Amino acid sequence: METSGGRRPKALHGWRPKALRDGTDPDPRFTLANERTFLAWVRTALGIIAAAVALETFAGGIVSEGLRTVLACALLGFAAVLMVFALIRWHRVEHAMRTGRALPVPWVAYLLALALGVSGVVLALAIAR
Secondary structure, three states: OOOHHHOOOHHHOOOOOHHHOOOOOOOHHHHHHHHHHHHHHHHHHHHHHHHHHHHHHHOOOOOOHHHHHHHHHHHHHHHHHHHHHHHHHHHHHHHHHHHOOOOOOOHHHHHHHHHHHHHHHHHHHHHHO
């Protein structure tokens, strides 16, 4: 239900944060695409959690216990941070679409690439020993 200008009645705005009440509702296809992107970040974080659990559980004979624990904890912490950043990104993209602004740069992708690259190098060096 919309009023003139594409805005919803005030009664329907109460539960949403102010940033998601500004502007006009975007095309639902774009909102749903933004949500699918958020869910892809969630799946990535869950995959990192699974990798941390697998590392701690199955790499006992390959990687020393200390390094294994540090890497697993670092991956778990990174997955938690990634989830927070994914939610922030979803919110910022939704707000940009509602207000007609440019979409924010996906800087969390650079963080993901760096963190997983460093983890991969450390793990490869540990296995090579």
